[in-house]
Amino acid sequence: MSDNEQMTLEEYTDRVQTDRMRELIDRLNAAAYAYYVEDREIMSNFEYDKLYDELAALERETGVTLPDSPTASAGAGYKAVSKLTKSEHEFPALSLDKTKDRSALPGWLGGQRGVLSWKLDGLTVVLTYQDGKLQKAVTRGNGQVGEDVTHNAVHFGGVPKRIAYGGKLIVRGEAVMRYDDFERVNRELPETEAKYKNPRNLASATVRLLDSREAAGRPVTVCAFDLVYADKDAGITDPNSKNSQFDWLAAQGFTVVDHTLVTPETVVAALEKFEKELPDNAYPTDGLVLILDDEAYGKSLGSTGKFPRNGIAFKWQDETVESRMVRVEWSASRTGLLNPVAVFEPVEIEGTTVSRASVHNVSIARALRLGAGSRVMVYKANLIIPQIAETIESTGETFVPDSCPVCGGPTSVHENDGIETLYCDNADCPAKHVGRFTHFVARDAMNVMGLSEATVEMFIDAGFVRRFADLYKLDRYRAEIVTLEGFGEKSYDNLQAALTASRRVKFSALLNAAGIPGIGKDMAKQISRYLGAGAYGRFLALLAERADFSAVEGVGAVINDNIYAWADDIDRFSEFTELAAELEIIDDVSAAADNAGDNGAPASAIAGKTFVITGGLNGFDNRDQLVAYIEERGGSVSGSVSAKTDYLINNDVNSGSGKNKKAKALGVPIISETDFMKMSGAGN
Template sequence: MQSEKTERIKYLVETLNRASKAYYAEDREIMSNREYDALYDELVSLEAQTGMVMANSPTVNVGYEAVEELPKERHETPMLSLDKTKSREDLRDWLEGHRAVLSWKLDGLTIVLTYREGKLEKAVTRGNGEIGEVITNNARTFVNLPLSIPFKGELVLRGEAVIRYSDFEKINEQIEETEAKYKNPRNLCSGSVRQLNNEITARRQVRFYAFSLVSGGEEAKEITTVEEQFRFLEDQGFETVEHYPVTEENILDTLDTFERKIENYDVPSDGLVLTYDDIAYGRSLGRTAKFPRNSIAFKWADELRETVLKEIEWSASRTGLINPVAIFAPVELEGTTVSRASVHNISIVRSLRLALGDRITVYKANMIIPQIAENLTAEELSAGAEGRTEEVRIQGSRCLVEIPKVCPVCGGPTEIRQVNDVQSLYCTNGKCPAKQVKSFTLFVSRDAMNIDGLSEATLEKFIDLGFIHEFADLFHLDRHREQIVEMEGFGEKSYRNLMDSIDRARNTTLPRVIYGLGIANIGAANAKMLCRYFDYDLEKMQKADVETLSAIDGVGEVIATAFVNYMQDTDNLRRIEALCGELVIEIPKIEEGSQTLSGLSFVITGSLNSFASRSELKDLIEQKGGKVTGSVTGKTTCLINNDVASASSKNKKARDLGIPVLSEEDFIRKYEIQAQE
């Protein structure tokens, strides 16, 4: 019965959140207010019955808070690593006739949670196994983590915080610049969990999967098997890692089951964990200096293929980083044909001692990413060179892959930079086309200058032909009319359409310009916020220091530093000046005393009478310095709802928090708002 209620709670949370997103973020309804309220009331009732409240439940409000630093704390029980094997037979033999549980080894960040009296009290990262960082405030934003549980004693458990591949891809889809995209879910999760501002963590869709019960008072002492531990944790509302009971008879078949799943499994994993099911037996085995003896990790045995290195391709990026890519004779790996593998950096190129024609072995890391495992030629020569003939020693010092002294794109000089122990190659030419094309792509995008007809491929052609070197050049493409008209895919009509689009773009706004410059961490919303703060005065913005910018609500030191660094660069200032000479920038008229809603926060719900839509009222509030959010919190000034007496969830929350609920008419009267004509 408890498990049925748990599943119902999770279903209601997901359904209500999906309905809220559709209504408030997408301006569409997928259920009526009556249906929503009925489901909401059912959720409230189930949470009261079970004592279980999920972190993403619409009945709770997780307050966002920034901290100066993450405090450190020593674990009561050290968190050891696991011994490992890649042999399926060794894994079976390890059982020695005992029953065990086989589960995913998730690839995220291990977290220790402590609950007291049914409430989440503390969350600490694994850290170095002895000392971790306290991230309780961030854990409260994990998508599927219970904030309240039925168990009222002290409960300590471990699990893995992860970001699913599907969520990782959605996050990256919102980032236009390729080089700014996150590299993998594991690194993004680690950074997200350890943020100083948990509002950032909340946006990253971090999930928690429990895998071990550390302690739970007398009730936990009665649990004798790992399978019972998993059931107990599931009854408390935790999602657990996928797991199966195994014996020597079925473990190899179960391994096959996991192996079939891994290619399409949405949760990042880097192997499996095998744990003796009998808890007392596992504890009786003790531990070594490094590993507990009750568990062992299984890593997939890499499928190796031998091939021949044909070429090293050097790929330049927008940041100037030049990545080495190995091109080799095609081989079949994990069911697909591969012929390329990133070598990542200069340090790896040198450690592998690569030369064209070398025999190498390649594999797919985690069965996904092609990598070079070994350089067989270099190892054989090294092993046989000592005491051999002069001819062999010459072969041993054969012509290794050369590190290019010039950029493969622009021909400009390169340099090797070392960060910690890693050496990487960079192009030093600030005008390198590889750096420019992504910048121009952002500049002409819809939220920036909104110039139609300039795809990334077209921009590359214009850069290669020398038509554009900086943003201002886009407004002088008419100088190259004859060449553009003759280009493939163009013609007189396409050229004219492009010129018309460029002419329209000359009349723009300062937020569009600021966003279009491509300053690190300055998105369209931040650009609008900064422009409003500085009264749309570009000169004031350029002279602002980090301290001033950091004090602005929603900015912070990282964004402030990036903005100041950009505006202090003399070349950037010259380019901005040249660009502004081509534009007519509309400056909104901000009458003295017009920012009457500055510092106030509002929530709008329901239909409106005096405004065409909630978006129209939102725009007007923002013009007057106010802020509109999607949910009622302790910081909300008032909730705007024409159905003041409604029993909706927003009205309930507002009343609980003592926040006034105003009709549209009362709001207009109180704040002297006038509907736009």
């Protein structure tokens, strides 16, 4: 510090500020690179925003913007990497300026109409069509250059392979995954693979997979949010209106992001309507986007250098509330992974009481220094998921246990990509068994009604249950079970009734229950469909011949390897065949017919009818699955609404989409997925 003596105070202050700016830039760019390019999060959004604001303030104060500053470039200074081919964008993508102040929006519109829509939280993909066909799909990348992911995009929902319009068309969309799909895919990932932290990471990783077969097995939907370019003769009702462009895109078969036309008078009420839907939203969102409806006017405003002036992003203000740490719990999963959960004194945030927040992994838990009694700030990310924003006063390090809280066995910290996670090393850890059984009895698997995780745990602890088939032999322990705490004769009889009912099982549900890494409900159905009649016997025969299951649509080499690793593990495989001996295994096809009968409605209600499907789906995983369901029952599906259409299936009956308008004009009934399922007579 000796050279400081030669400096004036002003020079010294400048130097301290410059050093701080340099440090902030490095940290922000490292976080952005990890987030966008490597699909991992080394810093919370909250922390990122805080550091970003600090940097922007320093730049304003000093009048200096250093090279590489994320405030000076759209997106941070990252480049597309991996083995995907790089592709330059014809129309560079800029990111939008943002605000958390809803009262600023009417003024921002400045007397203009705007289109308000979700800001979906996924990976932006730019689709180019020519001659009615998808020509290429490129990720946003840094806005200038992205990666060619055409091979995967053709398999995603919301990406029509052919469109009626034959000219050149460029559309931006967000590749997203529903929360429920995210949880399922994550659950079904091979146990050797790291789990994804949120739907955005998983959608992003899926879009960038090298093997499109793997990508096709994961339900990603691309929601169009911007028509970037179309020839003048495209046939858009009002080509200069962003809202009209959305209608036209929907009519071409794109899945268009939920949006609504607003004026300065209605924008805040519209925003509040979105806000109400937020907790039930199937897709993760990052706020809202407001763009000027008048495209030519919007373009005439130009940009600020970094941000275009025709649009603005709105982010919900995260309400942070102070609380005090009680402890960190380590919750065990069936893979043996121990997840840190911060338990703090109950506080009310956004109308609900919150006392727990996932801390994701050991690295984050350590960085937060969550010693008991530490003062922490808690918030709900996007008004939904409780998170620890920061520790404002730490009493000490986060305690990372060296023994498993479930079995007391040794734990170990695994490091992957700089992120540390904690595992229980005991192969016989009951947590692993409990997890296995919890999956086994679930609705999509053996569907043993009313058998809770707590009961399973109790049976395992008591030694009644070690292997799957043991559940069907519980009568050996009847006398002991009825004396267990909270478990009388009545509960025992109910459990036996549920177990008896579960003995009749579809092959796909049994295969899902087996817990083969990577094989969940949907993959099991695919395999079952492939096996056809007598699926169980056929499955054993194919295993004996060492047949290649990657011949099944949606099953890759990895899953095939998993199947044989499982079949060659004598313990696991004999457990499966022992179990099968207790069951009545039925083919999926016949089971579907039974289902319809159960509910009384004839399965033929669909036969001979023509359906058109538009918008997002809730019950079915994707549109292809619904199409298959209709076709299996003798109905047909058409791409556009005409006088021959019997029903338009659309969960948003009031949507302003072209298909909805046309259906209304032609008097075609618009039914929701629920109406459709009632009509088809299926219970689920």
